[in-house]
Amino acid sequence: xxxxxxxxxxxxxxxxxxxxxxxxxxxxxxxxxxxxxxxxxxxxxxxxxxxxxxxxxxxxxxxxxxxxxxxxxxxxxxxxxxxxxxxxxxxxxxxxxxxxxxxxxxxxxxxxxxxxxxxxxxxxxxxxxxxxxxxxxxxxxxxxxxxxxxxxxxxxxxxxxxxxxxxxxxxxxxxxxxxxxxxxxxxxxxxxxxxxxxxxxxxxxxxxxxxxxxxxxxxxxxxxxxxxxxxxxxxxxxxxxxxxxxxxxxxxxxxxxxxxxxxxxxxxxxxxxxxxxxxxxxxxxxxxxxxxxxxxxxxxxxxxxxxxxxxxxxxxxxxxxxxxxxxxxxxxxxxxxxxxxxxxxxxxxxxxxxxxxxxxxxxxxxxxxxxxxxxxxxxxxxxxxxxxxxxxxxxxxxxxxxxxxxxxxxxxxxxxxxxxxxxxxxxxxxxxxxxxxxxxxxxxxxxxxxxxxxxxxxxxxxxxxxxxxxxxxxxxxxxxxxxxxxxxxxxxxxxxxxxxxxxxxxxxxxxxxxxxxxxxxxxxxxxxxxxxxxxxxxxxxxxxxxxxxxxxxxxxxxxxxxxxxxxxxxxxxxxxxxxxxxxxxxxxxxxxxxxxxxxxxxxxxxxxxxxxxxxxxxxxxxxxxxxxxxxxxxxxxxxxxxxxxxxxxxxxxxxxxxxxxxxxxxxxxxxxxxxxxxxxxxxxxxxxxxxxxxxxxxxxxxxxxxxxxxxxxxxxxxxxxxxxxxxxxxx
Amino acid sequence: xxxxxxxxxxxxxxxxxxxxxxxxxxxxxxxxxxxxxxxxxxxxxxxxxxxxxxxxxxxxxxxxxxxxxxxxxxxxxxxxxxxxxxxxxxxxxxxxxxxxxxxxxxxxxxxxxxxxxxxxxxxxxxxxxxxxxxxxxxxxxxxxxxxxxxx
Numbered sequence: 001x002x003x004x005x006x007x008x009x010x011x012x013x014x015x016x017x018x019x020x021x022x023x024x025x026x027x028x029x030x031x032x033x034x035x036x037x038x039x040x041x042x043x044x045x046x047x048x049x050x051x052x053x054x055x056x057x058x059x060x061x062x063x064x065x066x067x068x069x070x071x072x073x074x075x076x077x078x079x080x081x082x083x084x085x086x087x088x089x090x091x092x093x094x095x096x097x098x099x100x101x102x103x104x105x106x107x108x109x110x111x112x113x114x115x116x117x118x119x120x121x122x123x124x125x126x127x128x129x130x131x132x133x134x135x136x137x138x139x140x141x142x143x144x145x146x147x148x149x150x151x152x153x154x155x156x157x158x159x160x161x162x163x164x165x166x167x168x169x170x171x172x173x174x175x176x177x178x179x180x181x182x183x184x185x186x187x188x189x190x191x192x193x194x195x196x197x198x199x200x201x202x203x204x205x206x207x208x209x210x211x212x213x214x215x216x217x218x219x220x221x222x223x224x225x226x227x228x229x230x231x232x233x234x235x236x237x238x239x240x241x242x243x244x245x246x247x248x249x250x251x252x253x254x255x256x257x258x259x260x261x262x263x264x265x266x267x268x269x270x271x272x273x274x275x276x277x278x279x280x281x282x283x284x285x286x287x288x289x290x291x292x293x294x295x296x297x298x299x300x301x302x303x304x305x306x307x308x309x310x311x312x313x314x315x316x317x318x319x320x321x322x323x324x325x326x327x328x329x330x331x332x333x334x335x336x337x338x339x340x341x342x343x344x345x346x347x348x349x350x351x352x353x354x355x356x357x358x359x360x361x362x363x364x365x366x367x368x369x370x371x372x373x374x375x376x377x378x379x380x381x382x383x384x385x386x387x388x389x390x391x392x393x394x395x396x397x398x399x400x401x402x403x404x405x406x407x408x409x410x411x412x413x414x415x416x417x418x419x420x421x422x423x424x425x426x427x428x429x430x431x432x433x434x435x436x437x438x439x440x441x442x443x444x445x446x447x448x449x450x451x452x453x454x455x456x457x458x459x460x461x462x463x464x465x466x467x468x469x470x471x472x473x474x475x476x477x478x479x480x481x482x483x484x485x486x487x488x489x490x491x492x493x494x495x496x497x498x499x500x501x502x503x504x505x506x507x508x509x510x511x512x513x514x515x516x517x518x519x520x521x522x523x524x525x526x527x528x529x530x531x532x533x534x535x536x537x538x539x540x541x542x543x544x545x546x547x548x549x550x551x552x553x554x555x556x557x558x559x560x561x562x563x564x565x566x567x568x569x570x571x572x573x574x575x576x577x578x579x580x581x582x583x584x585x586x587x588x589x590x591x592x593x594x595x596x597x598x599x600x601x602x603x604x605x606x607x608x609x610x611x612x613x614x615x616x617x618x619x620x621x622x623x624x625x626x627x628x629x630x631x632x633x634x635x636x637x638x639x640x641x642x643x644x645x646x647x648x649x650x651x652x653x654x655x656x657x658x659x660x661x662x663x664x665x666x667x668x669x670x671x672x673x674x675x676x677x678x679x680x681x682x683x684x685x686x687x688x689x690x691x692x693x694x695x696x697x698x699x700x701x702x703x704x705x706x707x708x709x710x711x712x713x714x715x716x717x718x719x720x721x722x723x724x725x726x727x728x729x730x731x
Numbered sequence: 732x733x734x735x736x737x738x739x740x741x742x743x744x745x746x747x748x749x750x751x752x753x754x755x756x757x758x759x760x761x762x763x764x765x766x767x768x769x770x771x772x773x774x775x776x777x778x779x780x781x782x783x784x785x786x787x788x789x790x791x792x793x794x795x796x797x798x799x800x801x802x803x804x805x806x807x808x809x810x811x812x813x814x815x816x817x818x819x820x821x822x823x824x825x826x827x828x829x830x831x832x833x834x835x836x837x838x839x840x841x842x843x844x845x846x847x848x849x850x851x852x853x854x855x856x857x858x859x860x861x862x863x864x865x866x867x868x869x870x871x872x873x874x875x876x877x878x879x880x881x882x
Binding site for chain 1: 749
């Protein structure tokens with residue numbers, strides 16, 4: 001058992017306990033919650049009274065338990081896995097658990113955001129502590145009731161029992177008396193070996209609602225008296241709205257108002273990225289009429305900056321790689337000398353275009369701004385950042401702004417940025433009533449916040465015994481470079497240099513699932529495949545040799561990864577895929593990568609069908625510490641693989657006169673059913689390390705394994721994404 | 732504006748809208764049937780898939796004037812209690828990640844299974860390639876369709 005101090009979160013526990021007083025009735029519509037796939041008749045009865053134990057737990061008098069999921073649900077399944085962790089330590093029967101999305105409440109919860117694959121990693125202790133604290137308070141209440149010590153009792157599956165006696169009481173029966181109990185200073189956490197729920201596959205708590213089409217998403221949100229709104233932003237980066245045919249638009253059927261909004265705020269933070277703070281807003285009663293009004297817009301757009309093209313971007317990257325500004329670098333040994341002495345030297349350049357996030361649910365948000373309050377509801381990965389920015393925009397104290405989260409139809413980093421929430425607030429303020437803003441797909445795809453464009457040059461030197469003695473990488477991006485100087489193979493090569501280089505653009509960019517890693521993993525792992533071939537070595541053995549060096553005799557002061565865990569996933573994927581086994585007509589590529597504190601290795605089996613490469617099977621081995629919900633975790637890795645292969649193969653945004661050429665899915669290609677891998681098998685390394693990231697790490701190795709399998713299948717190396725064209729972007 | 736008498740999920744509805752209004756927006760804005768989703772507006776992503784007389788169509792590009800008195804089925808009407816084989820199979824395989832595209836995926840799958848009770852991989856690819864899943868649940872969707880075909 002692990003002792004854990006509760007002070008970390010004690011303030012919030014006390015706050016809620018005090019507020020709850022002596023067991024107050026909490027208004028609660030249980031239908032708003034989510035049952036974990038349990039049929040209502042198999043659950044305990046709906047309670048008459050609910051008791052707030054702490055910010056995460058509410059227990060009903062029948063034993064039904066409500067657990068609040070603090071973080072935004074973007075499809076990473078935290079709405080199931082976060083409450084699972086609380087339920088484990090509280091020790092309740094999952095079939096009696098109802099899950100509800102918590103509101104943004106910085107007093108009760110920490111780190112209420114979905115980004116960086118951090119939800120579980122950052123909240124692991126807080127969630128366990130919430131459950132364990134609840135359990136302890138229930139035990140203390142029972143002990144007091146029976147005039148016993150807590151040590152005389154056991155608690156399991158929602159029932160407290162006397163160790164040396166016959167008495168037992170359910171959590172539901174004792175919950176009312178637990179409310180007044182002082183929050184313990186210290187609680188016991190379970191030994192991971194005793195986990196009953198964590199490590200079992202629990203179905204998505206919103207599964208039934210999703211498959212029956214319940215209105216869960218921001219786009220579905222409604223309020224009495226709510227109007228609808230759409231926006232029009234300038235058609236190109238470097239343009240600003242000057243005026244538009246306001247009167248004509250206002251006179252159109254179904255249009256209630258039309259105006260220009262400005263969402264510029266003082267002291268913007270990283271989540272305020274937005275190329276178009278001034279926008280045309282149109283307000284009306286029906287979406288189709290607003291779409292017609294958008295088509296009838298005649299706007300005067302002012303050119304206020306350079307209108308960049310893909311050709312501009314290609315030239316800037318070329319120049320940046322020669323003499324660009326280095327943001328971050330590492331140097332071990334002397335690469336220049338080592339390359340001169342090397343028996344063999346190989347140099348290759350890799351590139352990847354701008355990409356859009358393209359969440360399936362287009363940007364939208366609900367806002368209701370009054371003279372002294374602002375209420376925001378919708379899909380955001382960063383509710384706290386949105387709250388702060390809205391407060392700045394409206395010049396309103398933070399406590400007057402509330403943000404509630406709906407289920408989110410995809411994030412991938414797009415909804416880390418809060419401009420659409422601000423736009424809804426600005427529109428609501430102008431019209432003086434509740435409004436729901438919705439983007440069209442074209443608005444969404446041309447708005448920016450894109451994955452940056454990247455280009456990296458890799459160089460390796462082998463000695464006469466085919467040992468890797470020199471390695472260098474220079475990577476540039478608009479606006480920031482993709483290189484992680486202290487990641488592999490840093491620490492594993494005697495002479496090593498890495499440079500992360502930046503260059504300017506006015507195309508707005510942002511974090512996109514596994515930022516920088518998604519490109520760097522593919523480039524580096526494809527390059528290492530070619531280096532291994534030059535060395536005449538098996539690609540997995542070649543990498544394992546390097547990890548061996550990093551473990552036994554590391555180069556330089558530090559490196560970011562744990563070499564044994566990195567090697568571990570490669571060994572696991574080697575074993576599971578029967579690497580080395582020759583299968584006629586099956587072409588294999590391998591890659592491994594570390595990011596978000598997790599390790600993933602992937603092997604792709606490719607076949608040629610009608611002259612076209614087809615991914616037949618993908619084998620994945622992942623080490624992300626303790627796996628909370630294995631089947632859902634597999635789903636995450638599978639999605640990452642599809643995402644990685646799909647974007648590397650098909651997706652790109654090109655530019656002309658400051659505007660993207662691709663505005664919708666007729667020209668911007670995303671992977672489709674017929675192009676998807678036929679099978680993706682996922683294996684996890686079993687250990688008791690606290691959980692690390694999982695939403696992102698499955699993606700980066702996929703493009704490397706893909707490039708390496710494509711080489712085996714076609715005899716051709718693929719250096720430039722999208723691989724379907726394999727040409728550097730020149731516009 | 733014109734009046735349309737619609738037959739949706741076995742119920743009669745009357746709406747007064749511009750005849751060019753896509754069925755998607757009639758469902759969402761006028762009839763409060765929010766399960767059918769907006770994804771692209773140009774029939775390229777399949778999020779808005781519904782059935783018109785049993786055939787899977789993209790409601791974002793189907794003007795309401797075309798529908799007339801045809802029988803429309805949306806995800807809300809696919810089954811009474813959420814127990815259509817496709818819905819059961821989707822839950823069994825725990826398919827959804829974000830879940831946004833899944834109503835459209837299931838409507839396409841249900842239409843496929845109606846005409847092709849035992850679809851091959853190629854049948855599934857042909858019927859489903861108009862439905863994008865940005866989260867990448869394609870492998871599970873294919874497994875779920877095969878499971879549904881046996882239910």
